[in-house]
Amino acid sequence: MAFLESLFSLESKTAVITGASRGIGRAAAKVLAQAGANVVLVGRDSKALAETETEIVSAINVTDRTHCEIGDVTDSSRMMEIVSSTLRRWKTIDILVNNAGIIRRAAAADFSAHDWYVVIDTNLNAVFSWSQAIGKVMIEQGSGKIINIASLLSFQGGLNVVAYSAAKGGVAQITKALSNEWAKYGVQVNAIAPGYLETNATAALRADTKRKEQILARIPAGRWGEPEDIAGAILYLASPASDYVNGHVLVVDGGWLAY
Numbered sequence: 001m002a003f004l005e006s007l008f009s010l011e012s013k014t015a016v017i018t019g020a021s022r023g024i025g026r027a028a029a030k031v032l033a034q035a036g037a038n039v040v041l042v043g044r045d046s047k048a049l050a051e052t053e054t055e056i057v058s059a060i061n062v063t064d065r066t067h068c069e070i071g072d073v074t075d076s077s078r079m080m081e082i083v084s085s086t087l088r089r090w091k092t093i094d095i096l097v098n099n100a101g102i103i104r105r106a107a108a109a110d111f112s113a114h115d116w117y118v119v120i121d122t123n124l125n126a127v128f129s130w131s132q133a134i135g136k137v138m139i140e141q142g143s144g145k146i147i148n149i150a151s152l153l154s155f156q157g158g159l160n161v162v163a164y165s166a167a168k169g170g171v172a173q174i175t176k177a178l179s180n181e182w183a184k185y186g187v188q189v190n191a192i193a194p195g196y197l198e199t200n201a202t203a204a205l206r207a208d209t210k211r212k213e214q215i216l217a218r219i220p221a222g223r224w225g226e227p228e229d230i231a232g233a234i235l236y237l238a239s240p241a242s243d244y245v246n247g248h249v250l251v252v253d254g255g256w257l258a259y
Helices: 005-007 023-034 046-060 076-090 113-141 162-185 200-207 209-218 227-238
Strands: 014-019 037-043 064-070 095-098 145-149 188-195 249-252
Touching: 005 014, 005 076, 014 076, 014 113, 023 037, 023 046, 023 095, 023 227, 037 046, 037 076, 046 064, 064 076, 076 113, 095 113, 095 227, 113 188, 113 200, 162 188, 162 249, 188 227, 200 209, 200 249, 209 249, 227 249
Parallel strands: 014 037, 014 095, 037 064, 095 145, 145 188, 188 249
Antiparallel strands: none
């Protein structure tokens, strides 16, 4: 294998991707599989997961390197079942992409306690739980890559998304804290902070024509991003090319934060 090819090869590696039903999770699963990884697709929507699997199989023309696991990332018992099942199937877990997330929009003064706890549990608590469970496997192996999906709201406060902003700020800090502890074991923990993407999470923003145009006008790249714009960054952080990158939050935003 040529040196350049080996930098981004994931042959014989196994990746677990949460929230793999659509958007960033689907794009991540496809690119990691195309780089040679076995991929475990985790999500609540069985039909959408099956669609992700079909796209992957079509892209790589191999049927035995994908596996779907239906479950809610906040269910710790189900999480441990998925970890155990993956280890039985492929013996190692080399990559974890903590992508699953939800958003609730409301003014902070009116934000419900229910929505607060649901968003924090899914977007922050689950990131730690999955990182802890799979991190233990990686520490024992002596290697592993954990990639968390942060946000521009890891750095900014946003509007009407107080719980989401709090959670994504926490994701950035979890990334750094775990990296500090686990880098010495060969386990790298990094994050990606996507800019404004055309995904289900931004459907409400894009439906507001005025707000959509305001956001677009502030993006130096002149367009909203696509999930595939994040996939290359995920591949980089999952691959040997990033072996000396630790505790970093990589912003992929079309220049939004630099504006």
